[in-house]
Amino acid sequence: MSTPSTAIGIAAAVRSGSMSAVDAVEQSLERIGASDGDIGAFLTVTASSARDEAAAIDAAVASGSDPGPLAGVPIAIKDNMCTRGIPTTCASRMLDGWLPPYDATVISRLRTAGAVIVGKTNLDEFAMGSSTENSAFGVTKNPHDPTRVPGGSSGGSAAAVAAGFVPVSLGSDTGGSIRQPAGLCGVVGVKPTYGAVSRLGLVAFASSLDQIGPFAGNVADAAVVLEAIAGHDPGDSTSIPEPFGPLGAAVPRGVEGMRVGRITDLPAGADPDVTERFEAAFDALADAGADIVDVEVPAFTYGLTAYYLIAPAEASSNLARYDGVRYGHRVAAPDTDAMYVATRTDGFGAEVKRRILLGTYALSAGYYDAYYGKAQRVRRLIADDFARAYTHADVLLTPTAPTVAFEIGAKSDDPLAMYLCDTYTIPSNLAGHPAMSVPFGTGADGLPVGVQVLAPAVGEATMFAVGAALERAMGAQR
Ligand code: GLN
Numbered sequence: 001m002s003t004p005s006t007a008i009g010i011a012a013a014v015r016s017g018s019m020s021a022v023d024a025v026e027q028s029l030e031r032i033g034a035s036d037g038d039i040g041a042f043l044t045v046t047a048s049s050a051r052d053e054a055a056a057i058d059a060a061v062a063s064g065s066d067p068g069p070l071a072g073v074p075i076a077i078k079d080n081m082c083t084r085g086i087p088t089t090c091a092s093r094m095l096d097g098w099l100p101p102y103d104a105t106v107i108s109r110l111r112t113a114g115a116v117i118v119g120k121t122n123l124d125e126f127a128m129g130s131s132t133e134n135s136a137f138g139v140t141k142n143p144h145d146p147t148r149v150p151g152g153s154s155g156g157s158a159a160a161v162a163a164g165f166v167p168v169s170l171g172s173d174t175g176g177s178i179r180q181p182a183g184l185c186g187v188v189g190v191k192p193t194y195g196a197v198s199r200l201g202l203v204a205f206a207s208s209l210d211q212i213g214p215f216a217g218n219v220a221d222a223a224v225v226l227e228a229i230a231g232h233d234p235g236d237s238t239s240i241p242e243p244f245g246p247l248g249a250a251v252p253r254g255v256e257g258m259r260v261g262r263i264t265d266l267p268a269g270a271d272p273d274v275t276e277r278f279e280a281a282f283d284a285l286a287d288a289g290a291d292i293v294d295v296e297v298p299a300f301t302y303g304l305t306a307y308y309l310i311a312p313a314e315a316s317s318n319l320a321r322y323d324g325v326r327y328g329h330r331v332a333a334p335d336t337d338a339m340y341v342a343t344r345t346d347g348f349g350a351e352v353k354r355r356i357l358l359g360t361y362a363l364s365a366g367y368y369d370a371y372y373g374k375a376q377r378v379r380r381l382i383a384d385d386f387a388r389a390y391t392h393a394d395v396l397l398t399p400t401a402p403t404v405a406f407e408i409g410a411k412s413d414d415p416l417a418m419y420l421c422d423t424y425t426i427p428s429n430l431a432g433h434p435a436m437s438v439p440f441g442t443g444a445d446g447l448p449v450g451v452q453v454l455a456p457a458v459g460e461a462t463m464f465a466v467g468a469a470l471e472r473a474m475g476a477q478r
Pocket of ligand 1: 127128129130152153172173174175176177178205311422
């Protein structure tokens with residue numbers, strides 16, 4: 001019998017006793033050991049605790065108890081989620097050597113569901129970037145072409161799934177950091193509704209935008225992981241109190257009679273190879289019985305500008321806590337003020353400093369109304385425009401990113417070019433809506449292209465039904 005490679009397959013085999021969790025975890029560790037030297041997806045591999053946890057799951061199965069829906073499933077975690085006693089660096093020198101005293105809520109939920117954490121993955125420092133090149137600990141390479149970036153900021157988690165190291169992983173998405181690397185690495189990536197997944201223990205970047213979500217090799221696996229981590233958490237005041245509907249059941253539902261919106265005023269800029277796959281996605285959904293309808297979302301195009309004021313503003317406040325006193329790095333200096341300056345100058349990389357400067361400026365007296373205040377008004381317009389569009393359509397479709405994976409170094413000296421990677425993903429964060437990227441064939445140089453499915457708040461079930469229909473259409477095309 002061939003060993004299962006999907007999360008659902010592994011969990012079923014482990015629960016039934018036909019495969020051990022120890023074997024599932026060993027296989028993952030072996031692959032990481034053999035190839036992660038070339039990819040650089042992981043910052044920390046937790047081999048020994050993973051082996052112990054897998055053995056405990058096998059013991060539970062042997063004693064007749066059910067370890068849960070992710071029994072024995074190896075999973076990788078973006079290194080900006082707190083793991084008790086396991087380094088959590090945010091790919092920053094500032095947190096090098098810091099050991100969190102507690103687990104993020106998503107981590108305890110994964111453990112309750114039987115998943116086994118095999119390591120922590122690389123990211124752009126504090127999740128600021130679109131290529132994972134802003135890590136203080138080295139670049140991650142795209143498993144489809146090691147001269148290219150995996151996207152970012154959750155590039156390590158996307159690459160870990162694309163390389164076959166783990167069936168599933170977690171990332172965080174503030175402006176596209178799950179969906180864009182999913183698109184560039186040819187895997188599924190989901191940003192849930194704001195408040196669907198607890199942010200307790202996620203190191204804050206921009207608190208009103210940050211959400212944790214899964215990467216997976218297929219839509220059904222992403223649904224199982226999201227079901228395991230979602231749900232109310234009294235420890236996160238923005239967590240949605242209502243239970244999250246079952247998502248797995250939505251996967252086979254189909255799109256018959258569903259209204260799929262085409263945004264007529266979508267910002268231009270996607271490459272022709274990406275546009276071609278995006279058009280093919282509409283055709284596939286129409287073939288599967290959906291109605292394609294035109295909608296307008298006029299403020300969509302201003303999302304990027306608003307985001308690059310709101311996100312840095314929140315970041316400048318959130319990152320004030322790294323002062324050399326409470327966390328990680330400290331550079332000694334004769335007095336406290338000098339210590340703050342020396343520590344922050346040395347501990348933060350260039351992009352993080354740029355965000356802090358931008359955000360501090362946008363919030364400063366005299367500029368607050370013109371920049372931060374105006375960006376907040378644009379955010380309101382985007383939410384209103386989406387609300388109007390969703391009276392005509394059940395979901396909307398866009399490309400995930402304007403291009404396929406680019407060469408390492410191609411955009412590192414041009415922050416604006418890097419920011420433009422997120423044109424299509426940012427509006428969902430500003431509105432607090434769910435969105436997912438589903439691989440939909442290949443573009444230039446045979447590299448993966450992702451299509452993004454957007455849905456209204458708590459519209460995850462419909463979104464997964466559409467994502468799965470795209471996946472089935474691709475299976476048919478293969
Ligand atoms: N690339 C965007 C940024 O640099 C989004 C990052 C994210 O979603 N964490 O801010």
